[in-house]
Every structure is written in structure tokens, then in C-alpha cells.
Amino acid sequence: MSLTYKDAGVDKEAGYKEVQLIKGMIKKTHIPGVLSDIGGFAGLFQLDTKSFEEPVLVSGTDGVGTKLRLAFMADKHNTIGEDCVAMCANDILCQGAKPLFFLDYIATGKLIPEKMASIVEGVSNGCIKAGCALIGGETAEMPGFYKDDEYDVAGFCVGVVDKKKIIDGSTIEEGDYIIGLPSSGVHSNGFSLVRKIVFDKMNMKIDDYIEELGCSIGEELLKPTRIYTNPVYELVEKFNVKGLSHITGGGFYENIPRMLPEGLTVEINTQKINTPTIFKLLQQWGNIAIDEMYGTFNMGIGMVMAVDKEELDDIKNLLEEKEEDFVVLGQVKKGAEGVVLCHQ
Numbered sequence: 001m002s003l004t005y006k007d008a009g010v011d012k013e014a015g016y017k018e019v020q021l022i023k024g025m026i027k028k029t030h031i032p033g034v035l036s037d038i039g040g041f042a043g044l045f046q047l048d049t050k051s052f053e054e055p056v057l058v059s060g061t062d063g064v065g066t067k068l069r070l071a072f073m074a075d076k077h078n079t080i081g082e083d084c085v086a087m088c089a090n091d092i093l094c095q096g097a098k099p100l101f102f103l104d105y106i107a108t109g110k111l112i113p114e115k116m117a118s119i120v121e122g123v124s125n126g127c128i129k130a131g132c133a134l135i136g137g138e139t140a141e142m143p144g145f146y147k148d149d150e151y152d153v154a155g156f157c158v159g160v161v162d163k164k165k166i167i168d169g170s171t172i173e174e175g176d177y178i179i180g181l182p183s184s185g186v187h188s189n190g191f192s193l194v195r196k197i198v199f200d201k202m203n204m205k206i207d208d209y210i211e212e213l214g215c216s217i218g219e220e221l222l223k224p225t226r227i228y229t230n231p232v233y234e235l236v237e238k239f240n241v242k243g244l245s246h247i248t249g250g251g252f253y254e255n256i257p258r259m260l261p262e263g264l265t266v267e268i269n270t271q272k273i274n275t276p277t278i279f280k281l282l283q284q285w286g287n288i289a290i291d292e293m294y295g296t297f298n299m300g301i302g303m304v305m306a307v308d309k310e311e312l313d314d315i316k317n318l319l320e321e322k323e324e325d326f327v328v329l330g331q332v333k334k335g336a337e338g339v340v341l342c343h344q
Helices: 012-028 065-074 080-093 113-130 191-201 217-221 229-238 251-259 277-286 290-294 309-321
Strands: 055-063 098-108 133-141 151-162 177-182 241-246 264-269 301-307 327-334 339-342
Touching (some): 012 133, 055 080, 065 191, 080 301, 098 229, 113 229, 229 241, 251 301
Parallel strands (some): 098 133
Antiparallel strands (some): 241 301
């Protein structure tokens, strides 16, 4: 009897079914510039060069990390794709770039069309929030490499910025103000520590209801990473935003110094931050030192901006008009420590 690809664990028909399930989701993300439809060998996007004097393409790639393990445990897959878009789109936004298009890559042990479509649903929702188009992707069925019920997700985002508007932090100076925009929760970093605390130390189940959170621990931890294109890109267009820092792995201590020129530091009053309950519980359950918390998690602030002191009031007014929560965290000062956190 002759062998087939299906005998080896790869079901081509399942792949064809997945494509049919996700076509509509992808179409929802299309913006001006998209020239291709799903099914080709590559995605096509026409760059609007008339809107930029010297257009510079900005790219970023990332995954979701061990947060995927929680999606497996909860058997909930329609938010994890949004996390993937957020991790890429937020990073290129830090250079002042407007996200244009996104591609995803999903590898799995067994291709279940409905599960893969659920993941792409999250990717599609993320692209809509980021204002970019999903123009292609790849789903790889890899039996014997991944377990049948597991997968990995990664993505790649491309944006554009005018060369004279690139944000690299080089113009930040003493006296500039630091504004923080709230996170939606733990986002997509620190989950190796989260899992150790929640499932190893506290012996919780993914669907355990936590009264202080008003939901199960799984529902809280699987909240998708916030995408900051709106309102940040509007601020970048209208004001002199000098630096942007996406608070990801390494928390405040690693990410804020990345936008600062040498010889400058930021003093932040953490008492001004409305820290979500989940972080307080993780700190309590794990007996985690406060500096370790701020060196691992976003602690309620997902995006940080350095702005000119002369524009602070106007920026605050715009954020208030858009009903966006924000907090003035502190100011830039001379120093070599990168960031100084004041907890009292």
C-alpha cells in the first residue's frame, strides 16, 4: 500500500478548510495599499510615497512567549493572536512609525482548522486595532515536532515613518516630562514567573475564580496586550514626542533607559500608577520584592512617552478629549542610572 502525506500526519484538506474559514477575517483588516488577496505566494502592499518626503520602512517581529501555555490550558485561542500583533505593532510605534501590514506564522502538531481560525481571528482583531492590514501568513503542520494540541505563534509587522520624524530619543533633554499610558493587564511578558507563582506555588487551576479580580485567573491572564496605535500615533503627528518605550520584558528598569541619551535618567513616582489588582496579587502570592516586580512586569503602564515640557498641557488636553487615561510619571534629569523609581 502506498503512503500519503496524510499517513505521515499532514492533512492538506485541513489546511484548505482553514483558508476558507479565515478569508473573511483577513478581508476585514484591508486598508488602502493592499494589492493582494489570500492564496498567493506573497503579500503585496503599495506604499503611499506622496504622504512622506523621505519614507523609511520600520519592521518588527515577535511572538507571545509562554503565555501560549495558558491558552492551551484554558482551550481559548481567540485572543493570543491579538497579543502577537500588539508586541510587533507597539514596538515599531516606538520609532514613530505608522503600522502598515502584518504577517503571521503558526506552527502546530496537528492542524485543526477551527482552532487555527480562532487564532487568526485574534490576529485580525489586533490588526484592526493597530490600523494595519493582514496580508499574508503561514500555517505549518509539523507532526512529531509539536504536540498535537500545541502550537507556536509569531508575527512580523512593517510600518512607515518620514525620515525627519523618526523617534530615537536623541532629542530628550533635562526637564522633559514622562507620560505613561495604562496597560490592559500583564500583557505578554513575565509569564514564566506568573506560571511559577500561580500554578506551581499556589496550585491554582486555570478556571479558578478569584474574587478580587471578578473573574477566573485564566480570564485575567489571557486579556490581550493593549495596542497603542490609537492614541499614540496622533500624538506623534501633532506634537514633539521625543521618546517612546514599550514596557515589555524587563519592565521599567530595562525598557525606559532604551529611549534615553547617555547622561540622563528618569525619576518616576510609582505611587501615581494605578496598579491593577493582578500585580498586587502576584506580588503577594509569590512574595516578590517590589523592584523585581518593576523589573519584570509593566505594573499597569504599557507605553511611556518623553515629551517637551512646553507641550505637556496640550498633550494632556488631547488625551483628555479622547478620554484616554494617562499619568504624568515624572521628569528627565541628569544622571547615569537610567531610571530611578520612588515607591514612597
